[in-house]
Amino acid sequence: MKAIGFKQSLPITKEDSFIAFETEVPKPEGRDLLVKVQANSVNPVDYKIRQNAVKDQVLDTPKIIGWDAVGIVEAVGAEVALFNVGDAVFYAGDLTRSGSNAEYQLVDERIVGRKPKNLSIAEAAAIPLTGLTAYETLFDRFKYNPATDKGKSLLILAGAGGVGSIAIQLAKKLTDLTVIATASREETQDWCKQMGADYVVDHYELKDQLAAEGFEQVDFIFDCVDLKSYWETAAELIKPQGHIVSITGSSEPLNLNLLKNKSVTFSWELMYTRSMHQTEDMQRQHDILNHLAQLLEDGTLQTTLTTTFEGFSVENLKEAHKLQESGKSIGKNVIVF
Template identity: 35%
Template sequence: MKAAVINQYGQVGDVVTVTEVPTPAVGPRDVLIEARAAGVNPVDHLIVKGFMSAGPLAQPLVIGSEVAGLVSAVGAEVTDLSVGDEVFARVDPRVGGAFAEYVAVDRSLVAAKPQKLSFEEAASLPLVGLTAWQALTEQSQVGPGTRVLVHGGAGGVGSVAVQLAKHLGAEVVATAGGDGVDLVRKLGADQVVDYRAEQFDEVLGGFDVVFDTVGGATQDRSFRVLKPGGTLVSIVPIADAEAKKAEWNVEARAFMMRPHGEQLTHLASLVASGELQPLLETTYPLDDTVEALQKVERGGARGKTVLRIPA
């Protein structure tokens, strides 16, 4: 099968190649997915560079972390999926393998693809959807009456977080720039601050939860807009977190999303009910994986980048 692989860690343009590799073996609890699309995420180029690794590569690594496609085969212990079913999944990050024509995924990480989504749209949802859901429901307790600030509201994670926070009953404020401002309003945000025109911490305050998808100075300034006892949740590490928690009398939590098939099934139900729509920006063919990764690496996206993997 054709797949995007690395044989060593390094810069995307130096080490990523699309080549022929063996089709993955199917374990007893696995689902073999004939891929139609794969989402591209910042974590993918970090993996390529070796930032997520404990040591050198022992063998070629098929990269990629989320996939949508058709069930091609199932392991002996999988009884609730059949060949031909349309599915999507966030793969086990310890295994990878989504940038390929076939992907073997543990059944517990797989969900039925929402019928109203294309394969490309479905492949754009698992990582950002699970990240936003876990940030709002596990790392914080967003619900009716909660006031939430989402940074990077036009990005992959932020655009989903805005929609999910509204679904959970929160008042949602988001930051975005340029044409992203109108986009985030259309996603349901009650207020959008254009970070290019205003400093959010000079015009906002009194939040129960801040969800930070940006880091850096944005993360540092976010402590100023939290209520006492509020919570900063970030997908970017928080420097001196304990000191900042004490200084501002708040909670501060950085986390990494974990794959979860049942939660993915719930997100699919929100797509079906019209409460959630993934934001797809750009697609590339599998042969152009390097270009897709480099686009994501540059940042500034309005939604997700996805690889097309035709049969």
């Protein structure tokens, strides 16, 4: 089968930052599905791993990355119970395994959902990673409770990105939260409003614009962009007994003492935790993806696809990574095989 990977972490402009090669089609065992990949999408995690995974060596065999995929089940392991050969599926994969930048991929059925019937393969490929991340943030980290959280405020930092785009929709459609998103450019502000945000504020003037809209503090903050840069501001803006969730990490230790006097809760969200650690509730991702498929089919949610690259090639993968690295990507970018 054809696959695209890298032997060394190089700038995307370098010729060998990605290379195409041939490798054997893997065989499914246990609860694995063998999926013939039809489309996948490129996320910030892709370029961050490409930039950092192989810095001090040159691999003999190229590393295959890629998370988010849509495809058809070609074969199943002996213990598979949730899917059959021929099923159309979508998923975000597992950081510890070979990725979706290949014609075939093995993936554990417990982190796979059925593809939404009404979406094209490109539209569906835009959803899994960001949809899971946003859903887990709202319901597994914030633990949104309609009885106690109705009318509370949620600030999403970077509302026009892949995660922010679907988080706005989920919060507006599945909760009673007031949703505030940050965006600085006219086109990103318009996108956030299209996704359903109640308010859109410029992150360069965050505190002043929040205050102008009547929010001196907020109940929930969801960081999708840069926790280190926003940490002190988030600690100031969060209400007493509020909750902050971040997906971005920090290159330096965080001063948690800033949250102490307000008894603020802080949580990380990593969509890969369940698959990486084979948690007891790993199959929740299967259930979430199926719920997302239902919400997409009944029109509650819309795809966040904005850019489609036609053809599984080194050139298209490089262009998708360049777009992600630019920091100007809106919504999701998908490669159709």
